[in-house]
Amino acid sequence: MKIGIISQWYPPEPSSIPANLADGLVARGHDVRVLTGFPNYPDGKIYPGFRQRWGHASRQDGVTVRRVPLYASHDSSPVRRAANYLSFAATSTAAAWQFLADVDAVYVYLTPATVFAAPALLKLLRGVPSVIHVQDLWPESVTQSSMAPSGAIGRSVERALHAVMRRVYRSAAGVAVIAPTMRDMVIERGADPDRTRVVLNWADEDVFRPVPLSPEARRVIGHRDRCTVMYAGAMGPFQNIPTAVRAAASLSERREMDLVLAGSGIEEQAARNLVTELGADNVRFLGRLPMDEMAALYAAADFQLVSLADKPIFRGTVPSKLQAALACGSPVVVSVPGDCATLVETHGVGLASPPDDWRALAERFQHAAKLSVDERAAMARRSLEVYRTQMSRQAGIDQLEDMLIAAAITGGRKR
Structure with missing residues (x-):
């Protein structure tokens, strides 16, 4: 299949799940394209050797990686953090229209939830189905943080985000969650039980492995x-x-x-x-x-x-x-x-x-x-x-590949 991967974070940032999945799918014969931002996590500064520009693409171990500009920030300011999330949502959506136009299915590393902007457009205009891998629950990740607004504004934000997330869960062709209780929670919020399964995250096994005591x-x-x-x-x-x-x-x-x-x-x-x-x-x-x-x-x-x-x-x-x-x-x-x-x-x-x-x-x-x-x-x-x-990585990729194949078969796409 032709598979798209959308993740705000991607190596050299410490985000191994999307990269491991990309490599694993390529090894199984799939054509994989990754849409991500310029690396800046966790310091909120663009990594040395990278310069933000439009149209940046590279080929890494058989995976095509397209990077889009974003507002780089990861501090305690709610305004700057929102700008970071929303800027990637905007630029990834603009790029996805062409870069992922002909894929059979999209895997979405769903953190933050704003990453779903591009898959939503692909589903609406191209009929591309998506499998979301929920890493944290919204709106709680926003409303229960120290950066959340309080009072009437805070309650309005919470209601709005709840409504958005219900649409996200319902529109996804598959929902993977990282814990059993999370599965129950997303089903309560609109996810289809038959298309929702627990896929535990794995570690970066190239880094985290048994080694002798030193x-x-x-x-x-x-x-x-x-x-x-x-x-x-x-x-x-x-x-x-x-x-x-x-x-x-x-x-x-x-x-x-x-x-x-x-x-x-x-x-x-x-x-x-x-x-x-x-x-x-x-x-x-x-x-x-x-x-x-x-x-x-x-x-x-x-x-x-x-x-x-x-x-x-x-x-x-x-x-x-x-x-x-x-x-x-x-x-x-x-x-x-x-x-x-x-x-x-x-x-x-x-x-x-x-x-x-x-x-x-x-x-x-x-x-x-x-x-x-x-x-x-x-x-x-x-x-x-x-x-x-x-x-393990093997167990996780097995499940996600199965979900992507099912999404491509049953999700439908406009031609």
């Missing part, structure tokens, strides 16, 4: 023969870093565990200030590190931390950090509501704590520190097995 990696994370829990990723308003900091700080005098934070984001400075305020000498910041070093750092730590705020939208999600950890064979401590905690507890791949409860998380940290070497090793083996059987 003394150099232990030096980098500052491992000092204590149970070391590492958080790696963005530090934004939803990641709930203060809860983890408070939990670790409460154990600093016991000298049983260390919390290591790798990454950055708009909440990083606030977290650093909290560490200073609490005098937590068992919390360290590593800053942002190269992706190709992450597997070794995962192996050097004893547990990976997966943390999200206690919001209804996160009860139906499985954060990508979980897949990354399990793909490396790393056991986890999760402070996430809903499906993620259930998965961890059901399969015995780590310890789960209620979100937004630093005392409960501190107890989980203590529990982790008291586990024997053999118990941790057993968790690590189960982690890798669960990833390979339920979350």
Whole structure:
């Protein structure tokens, strides 16, 4: 088939799902074209070596990639964030009319939801069916963030976005979601149950994989023969870093565990200030590190931390950090509501704590520190097995290809 992929984010940005899917579909004989923006995530600055211009196209490993200009921003300003989302919606829609005119189906990496503008036009004018891969729920991702308007304006925005999302779900030929509870939620909001299935995200397996323990990696994370829990990723308003900091700080005098934070984001400075305020000498910041070093750092730590705020939208999600950890064979401590905690507890791949409860998380940290070497090793083996059987790239691409074929057969398209 001729398959289009529309995603605002694409490598060299840290967005492996659309790229892995493109490569996997090409390997299976499909003609794949990707429509994306110029790389700027997570700093909101265009990457070195790229210059925004119209008509930029390249060929990468058999995949044609068309990049369109956008307003580059990823800070805490609601106006600039909206400009980032809406500018890509506008330019991708303008480009899709010709670039994806003759495809049989389109895969849409649906985050943010504004990415659906181009597929909507293709469906309306060309009859091209789309399969959307829902990564986060709207309007909650907007209305429950710190950037959301309040009062009457906020309520109006929420109502409008609910109406838009109902149309998106109903118009898609297939809806893939990343957690079981999310499936229930999108069906309640208009998705067809017969065309909606759970397709768990997978990790970037070129980066996240089991590697031998490295003394150099232990030096980098500052491992000092204590149970070391590492958080790696963005530090934004939803990641709930203060809860983890408070939990670790409460154990600093016991000298049983260390919390290591790798990454950055708009909440990083606030977290650093909290560490200073609490005098937590068992919390360290590593800053942002190269992706190709992450597997070794995962192996050097004893547990990976997966943390999200206690919001209804996160009860139906499985954060990508979980897949990354399990793909490396790393056991986890999760402070996430809903499906993620259930998965961890059901399969015995780590310890789960209620979100937004630093005392409960501190107890989980203590529990982790008291586990024997053999118990941790057993968790690590189960982690890798669960990833390979339920979350792997192969399993995900199999399902998405099947959905795209079904969409092309039943979705119909104007000729």
